[in-house]
Amino acid sequence: MSNELVINNEQLEQRGIDVSTWSALKNSIYPGAKDESVMMAVDYCRARQLDPLMKPVHLVPMSVKDAKTGRNEWRDVVMPGVGLYRIQADRSGNYAGSSEPVFGPLIEREFTGGVRVSFPEWCKYSVFKRMGDGKIVEFISKEYWIENYATAGRDTDAPNQMWKKRPYAQLAKCCEAQALRKAWPEIGQQPTAEEMEGKMLDITEVNEREIQHPQSRAVTSAAGMNNLINSRPSSQSDAETRDLADMLASFTAKMSEAKSIEELDLLFNGGMWPDGKKRPGAQQAFTGDDLAKAQDVYNLRREEMSDVPI
Incomplete structure (x- = not known):
């Protein structure tokens, strides 16, 4: 039943x-x-x-x-x-834009089963917030690919299909989410779907x-x-x-x-x-x-x- x-x-x-x-x-x-x-x-x-x-x-x-x-x-x-974090930052009325993501050197590594993947070592992302006195402050987040990627299963350390196919885009989303949380802690501290997809809770x-x-x-x-x-x-x-x-x-x-x-x-x-x-x-x-x-x-x-x- x-x-x-x-x-x-x-x-x-x-x-x-x-x-x-x-x-x-x-x-x-x-x-x-x-x-x-x-x-x-x-x-x-x-x-x-x-x-x-x-x-x-x-x-x-x-x-x-x-x-x-x-x-x-x-x-x-x-x-x-x-x-959603972008929406909430914009609704705050003091969102002042963001920078383009900056990536670290390219790394190539072999994972379980002979899977070879190339990925950026890290990503740096900045968002800008207009403070009460009118001053614009930069909030910077730096995230490492190896600390964020999701594996293809519990029995392998190889990344899943999304993290293999889009290593830059996936890391940039995680980095942006962290920067938005730092600048606007009131929007919440829950990890985003992009950060948690394929991971185990x-x-x-x-x-x-x-x-x-x-x-x-x-x-x-x-x-x-x-x-x-x-x-x-x-x-x-x-x-x-x-x-x-x-x-x-x-x-x-x-x-x-x-x-x-x-x-x-x-x-x-x-x-x-x-x-x-x-x-x-x-x-x-x-x-x-x-x-x-x-x-x-x-x-x-x-x-x-x-x-x-x-």
Whole structure:
């Protein structure tokens, strides 16, 4: 018996999606993807007020490994494309352009199975940001091909087809994404689809579980949040589940937009906000499984903000 979820009309209506839009998403934007994966991308876009038809995020098939069990399985993971970071930088109103990528010397190397590949040693990319005083500041990223490329499989160190075919373009996209994250940390620190395509994702803190009910799915801001929210079963009735799903959707959206660890703490623990008003947090709003879901999202976002890539 298949565990694949089938999206029904009620779920589409809840998200304001008509049949023609859903058809376009399924057949043109994300052809071949499972219904649940496409809806995961839609929920991601809703949380960040993005148009899913513009494909700002990608569904990247990844081998997800649970470090506790050592098991691997393939699943679709929602990840932003470098195009989304460009959009967000432009929306900030202080994006002042970028430079052409600069590449290091060409290197030729032999990988597993006698595969020989030529690639640039490194790439340097600059983006420019207009500061509050009008001064334009350059943010530079330098990335090495050997540290970024994706392998063709777990049993080989040879690059996959994309990294063999387009070694310059792939490295340039990774380098640009890093530069944009450095200049605009508020756009998020999640790796882009270009950086993660073909790589394996290790889950060390959360056990993998089957998705139980489509009603329990919450709007999330990152692929990790989607997995965390969906990995926990729900014990409430359908009506209660829908209400709590809406509350969790609001919570995860706010967590994704939080710009500091202090704000994350206030959203989860509650307390006195900078405007002088005392507000409850997730700990006061949720109980049981739903509190555990909120806790997972809080821990993930706090870890992301505490471990910003350089």
